Amino acid sequence: xxxxxxxxxxxxxxxxxxxxxxxxxxxxxxxxxxxxxxxxxxxxxxxxxxxxxxxxxxxxxxxxxxxxxxxxxxxxxxxxxxxxxxxxxxxxxxxxxxxxxxxxxxxxxxxxxxxxxxxxxxxxxxxxxxxxxxxxxxxxxxxxxxxxxxxxxxxxxxxxxxxxxxxxxxxxxx
Numbered sequence: 001x002x003x004x005x006x007x008x009x010x011x012x013x014x015x016x017x018x019x020x021x022x023x024x025x026x027x028x029x030x031x032x033x034x035x036x037x038x039x040x041x042x043x044x045x046x047x048x049x050x051x052x053x054x055x056x057x058x059x060x061x062x063x064x065x066x067x068x069x070x071x072x073x074x075x076x077x078x079x080x081x082x083x084x085x086x087x088x089x090x091x092x093x094x095x096x097x098x099x100x101x102x103x104x105x106x107x108x109x110x111x112x113x114x115x116x117x118x119x120x121x122x123x124x125x126x127x128x129x130x131x132x133x134x135x136x137x138x139x140x141x142x143x144x145x146x147x148x149x150x151x152x153x154x155x156x157x158x159x160x161x162x163x164x165x166x167x168x169x170x171x172x173x174x
């Protein structure tokens with residue numbers, strides 16, 4: 001009986017102490033011109049976890065050659081959804097060398113995960129739906145990792161913290 005009171009007391013002690021809500025920071029003021037194949041895209045970079053979690057939620061103002069690039073520190077299998085996202089999007093998944101490997105369509109407000117098949121992906125680019133096809137950007141096209149590394153640095157993040165960018169920077173230096 002005393003144990004159940006102790007458990008109840010500990011449980012209730014945590015109730016009502018929710019963390020204060022803070023506005024999710026987004027790098028909306030920072031656009032970087034980065035090539036995907038021969039096309040230049042004005043990208044916002046989602047690097048910090050709150051930016052990644054927010055993504056393009058609520059956005060209706062994505063321009064014709066604008067997108068959001070999600071930059072991960074290590075290769076992985078990727079999964080995205082469209083919670084609270086009113087704009088139909090395409091998503092392209094890039095490997096650690098910046099090569100476009102997979103492209104998928106995503107429908108507004110659809111919370112069904114869009115999952116990659118590969119597990120060696122480090123970057124995901126969300127663009128208006130149909131952009132990859134209209135722009136002629138196909139599987140195998142490169143993401144300009146040198147420009148991306150410069151953008152990551154400009155955002156105040158160390159390139160060495162990102163496996164693919166660190167490898168690209170090392171290769172460019174040699």
